[in-house]
Amino acid sequence: MLMKRPILLCIFLLSQIIAWAQPTAIPVITELGLAQAPAGKLSKYWLQIASNSLSEPIYVPIMVAKGLEDGPVLGLTAAIHGNELNGIPIIQEAFRQVDPTKLKGTLVGVPGLNAISIPMDRRRFPDEEDLNRLFPGKENGDESQQYAWRIFNKIVRHFDYHIDLHTASFGRINSLYVRSDIYNDTLMQMARLQDADIILHNEGKPSAGQVVAASRTLRAEAMLAGIHSITVEYGDPQVYQPEMIERGVLGVLNTLSWLGMINRQVVPTPSAVVCKKSYWIYVDEGGLLEVPVELKQLLLKGDRIGILRNPFGDIIREYFAPEPGIVIGKSSNPSNGNGGRIIHLGVLR
Numbered sequence: 001m002l003m004k005r006p007i008l009l010c011i012f013l014l015s016q017i018i019a020w021a022q023p024t025a026i027p028v029i030t031e032l033g034l035a036q037a038p039a040g041k042l043s044k045y046w047l048q049i050a051s052n053s054l055s056e057p058i059y060v061p062i063m064v065a066k067g068l069e070d071g072p073v074l075g076l077t078a079a080i081h082g083n084e085l086n087g088i089p090i091i092q093e094a095f096r097q098v099d100p101t102k103l104k105g106t107l108v109g110v111p112g113l114n115a116i117s118i119p120m121d122r123r124r125f126p127d128e129e130d131l132n133r134l135f136p137g138k139e140n141g142d143e144s145q146q147y148a149w150r151i152f153n154k155i156v157r158h159f160d161y162h163i164d165l166h167t168a169s170f171g172r173i174n175s176l177y178v179r180s181d182i183y184n185d186t187l188m189q190m191a192r193l194q195d196a197d198i199i200l201h202n203e204g205k206p207s208a209g210q211v212v213a214a215s216r217t218l219r220a221e222a223m224l225a226g227i228h229s230i231t232v233e234y235g236d237p238q239v240y241q242p243e244m245i246e247r248g249v250l251g252v253l254n255t256l257s258w259l260g261m262i263n264r265q266v267v268p269t270p271s272a273v274v275c276k277k278s279y280w281i282y283v284d285e286g287g288l289l290e291v292p293v294e295l296k297q298l299l300l301k302g303d304r305i306g307i308l309r310n311p312f313g314d315i316i317r318e319y320f321a322p323e324p325g326i327v328i329g330k331s332s333n334p335s336n337g338n339g340g341r342i343i344h345l346g347v348l349r
């Protein structure tokens, strides 16, 4: 009898450890249903968005903090480009800081919108499409078109306000900047709340030459549907940057304060440089590139922005700012064929 007690105790402890280690089951949904989400609580869901060739479901993680009082729906979407990760901890931390019992309205977070490309460390969808140029997508289109259609219709169309969280692409680094329509008062106000270095006017419409009907960004599609939407670029790809994350969380909390969803004053942030337009400057020959300017640096016309060398170290070409402006983003990859990017130049308003 005495021998049995330690064994029973061990079994009991083991069962407790197993119970503790089991994550709480997260419900699977097929569409975001805010009416069904419990008020005064944080809910986590797996939204089944697609299925792979082994018939296995692909899930998008969704967080919903629904207040006890009615109010607007603010949606946060991160990583539509699968290598742009700083937005994920911004959403996680914002939810940690929001008390659903004191919230007015609903905060929705999607910490991993491109659930197929994120585990593959890829910016693009497996079919090489850029999901953020595919909206509205197609209900019965190809793989990426269906994915775009579903994320808009099952998730994003439920928002009143929307922040799409991005970073730079591979081989480049970014300041913290907002892409928004600066001539729209509501969107400009949202942009000013984000603790950004730069606010760039950009309507999110397709650039010339693209097929207009199916090449909108998620932001442009949201705006067409009457959702107030901005894009924020937080630094660099495939990394977590504590400073960017902290400033991103401040921007989300400021947006919640401004919308009256949380009882907190908007925290003032340094005013951002406003740009009326921007463009990338490219090398016209291949070589090894040095970019001797810093992010956020103000440039005069003629300032040197690029030094291109051959493998022997000889300078083969130098590049200069064609007009005054600010460095929004820059290349971080020295290896460039002709057409490689040097800097993303913002032209001040």
Ligand SMILES: [Zn+2]
Residues within 6 Å of the ligand: 081, 084, 166, 167, 168
């Ligand atoms: Zn992006």
